[in-house]
Amino acid sequence: MSDAFPVWDPRQYNRFEAQRDRAALDLLLRLPEDFAPAEVWDLGCGTGQHAALLKRRHPAAHVHGLDASATMLDQARALSVEVDWVIGDIAAWSPARPADLLFANASLQWLPGHEALFRRLAENLAPRGVLAVQMPQSWDTQHHRLMRKTVAEGPWAYLFETATARVQVMTAEAYYDVLSPLCDDIDIWATTYLHVLSGDDAVLEWMKGTALRPYLTVLADDPPMREAFLKALGERLSAAFPRRTDGATLLPFPRLFLVAQRR
Numbered sequence: 508m509s510d511a512f513p514v515w516d517p518r519q520y521n522r523f524e525a526q527r528d529r530a531a532l533d534l535l536l537r538l539p540e541d542f543a544p545a546e547v548w549d550l551g552c553g554t555g556q557h558a559a560l561l562k563r564r565h566p567a568a569h570v571h572g573l574d575a576s577a578t579m580l581d582q583a584r585a586l587s588v589e590v591d592w593v594i595g596d597i598a599a600w601s602p603a604r605p606a607d608l609l610f611a612n613a614s615l616q617w618l619p620g621h622e623a624l625f626r627r628l629a630e631n632l633a634p635r636g637v638l639a640v641q642m643p644q645s646w647d648t649q650h651h652r653l654m655r656k657t658v659a660e661g662p663w664a665y666l667f668e669t670a671t672a673r674v675q676v677m678t679a680e681a682y683y684d685v686l687s688p689l690c691d692d693i694d695i696w697a698t699t700y701l702h703v704l705s706g707d708d709a710v711l712e713w714m715k716g717t718a719l720r721p722y723l724t725v726l727a728d729d730p731p732m733r734e735a736f737l738k739a740l741g742e743r744l745s746a747a748f749p750r751r752t753d754g755a756t757l758l759p760f761p762r763l764f765l766v767a768q769r770r
């Protein structure tokens with residue numbers, strides 16, 4: 508894949524697997540009952556847990572897991588031989604057959620142009636096919652504000668000009684407006700989870716698995732600069748997210764969910 512993609516680290520990402528999984532499972536609960544999809548895609552499948560789960564739930568379906576990261580897909584391949592694991596860019600993806608389920612958990616926030624993207628995803632659904640998406644609404648959270656401030660203020664700032672920036676997701680109403688010409692039964696909701704994290708520098712460690720990937724990719728060949736950047740951000744995060752008396756760190760994390768069915 509092209510250098511434009513950040514390098515992912517499956518071990519770091521899955522350090523907080525229980526918390527990260529929670530939203531995906533909440534999304535899966537909203538799929539229609541008596542749903543029997545034949546063509547299923549998990550877009551941005553990462554280490555593959557949800558594609559593998561969908562294959563177990565719908566054994567007769569063709570389940571495909573698409574991701575741009577070879578390292579994430581290596582883990583996914585070890586999880587299931589029954590899923591068709593595909594390396595590729597969601598921006599360039601189009602299925603050979605219309606999809607009955609397009610599932611995208613915590614991946615589409617990495618892509619720009621959501622109006623066109625969501626229209627295209629809906630257009631690739633079979634009649635009565637379902638689009639199910641969860642995206643962090645992290646732009647305005649304290650930990651993302653501190654990340655952007657640290658990115659912009661240090662001696663590393665000029666290096667980050669080429670880093671893949673996370674996009675600000677649209678409003679719930681804007682997703683409704685894009686999908687309503689093509690879909691009905693549109694269900695959109697938002698939830699803020701209070702993630703209870705354990706360990707030292709827990710919010711920094713959480714971010715090292717996801718939001719910081721583009722910056723850590725840029726700094727991969729400059730360990731002193733990488734350490735200085737992480738130290739500066741870590742100090743701000745520790746002050747903003749003090750440990751509780753039991754040692755836990757609490758991370759409020761808003762997420763937007765969307766389930767829509769193609770007419």
Ligand SMILES: C[S@@+](CC[C@H](N)C(=O)[O-])C[C@H]1O[C@@H](n2cnc3c(N)ncnc32)[C@H](O)[C@@H]1O
Pocket residue numbers: 515527531550551552553554555557573574575576579595596597598611612613614617618717
């Ligand atoms: C936060 S992880 C989520 C992984 C998985 N869906 C989960 O819920 O555990 C985001 C994933 O999206 C993938 N990704 C980001 N942008 C992508 C793109 N344009 N095309 C394909 N995959 C992409 C990354 O490689 C990464 O594995």
